[in-house]
Amino acid sequence: MKIPVIIDGQLVKVEKGTSVIKAAGIAGITIPTLCYHDALKPYGACRICMVEVIYQKQRRVVTACNFPTEAGMEVHTDTAKVREIRRMVIRLLLARCPDVPILKKLAQSMGIEDIKLKQKDEKECILCGLCVRFCDEVVGANAIGLSNRGIEREVTTPFKVLSGTCIGCGSCTYICPTGCIEMVVDGEKTGMRMEMGNISIDPCQDNYECETCDVDKEFMTTVKRVFAEFRNKYSSH
Ligand code: SF4
Ligand code: SF4
Numbered sequence: 001m002k003i004p005v006i007i008d009g010q011l012v013k014v015e016k017g018t019s020v021i022k023a024a025g026i027a028g029i030t031i032p033t034l035c036y037h038d039a040l041k042p043y044g045a046c047r048i049c050m051v052e053v054i055y056q057k058q059r060r061v062v063t064a065c066n067f068p069t070e071a072g073m074e075v076h077t078d079t080a081k082v083r084e085i086r087r088m089v090i091r092l093l094l095a096r097c098p099d100v101p102i103l104k105k106l107a108q109s110m111g112i113e114d115i116k117l118k119q120k121d122e123k124e125c126i127l128c129g130l131c132v133r134f135c136d137e138v139v140g141a142n143a144i145g146l147s148n149r150g151i152e153r154e155v156t157t158p159f160k161v162l163s164g165t166c167i168g169c170g171s172c173t174y175i176c177p178t179g180c181i182e183m184v185v186d187g188e189k190t191g192m193r194m195e196m197g198n199i200s201i202d203p204c205q206d207n208y209e210c211e212t213c214d215v216d217k218e219f220m221t222t223v224k225r226v227f228a229e230f231r232n233k234y235s236s237h
């Protein structure tokens, strides 16, 4: 059932339950995001997609990526309050990751000028969880996760040991918006190894000769196909 929603003064009709971000997209309005990808379930972690909604006479600030639309809802994506919240979010992220290009770009677009210079030992992970969710939801390997809290929060392998389930597909590398996961060639025998801060994943001891090992060929084919489709669809990412 389609319902009417007003986004920045524009009337659009969307399926009931469509997220605010998707409804805005239908209206041709782009909301900034860092942890959202429409190939994955919304996560609501970065808070950069904040918008104001008015529904049943109540005005609220919500995350557009995971907030469902309702009939008659009004959405405002660019109010003074929304801009202020987004600026605060970007400042906090920049304090953690001062040299990440996507954050600098967003900061500039929001008129934030006091961006810190690159610091020694800076982190680049903005904790958006895209890599973790892609590995779980699309690849099905569940090789990495977010652990710890506060400033100790990080993406890592279970128990911080070499991952036994990583298949080395490179999806996490591709989807990471800050480029902090790299695939590297590690000698002739091991094939690929992935490094991200203090984690190390050593996925294949057989140089990806899948037909000779336990990794199911069909599964590998599916992963490659999904990844190719994903790359084609989001090649502008
Ligand atoms: S390379 Fe490994 S950790 Fe990264 S998405 Fe693929 S299976 Fe997951
Ligand atoms: S490693 Fe990249 S994709 Fe994963 S949580 Fe950090 S910034 Fe996001």
Ligand code: FES
Residues within 6 Å of the ligand: 032, 033, 034, 035, 036, 043, 044, 045, 046, 047, 048, 049, 050, 063, 064, 065, 066
């Ligand atoms: S994009 Fe909505 S919280 Fe990150």
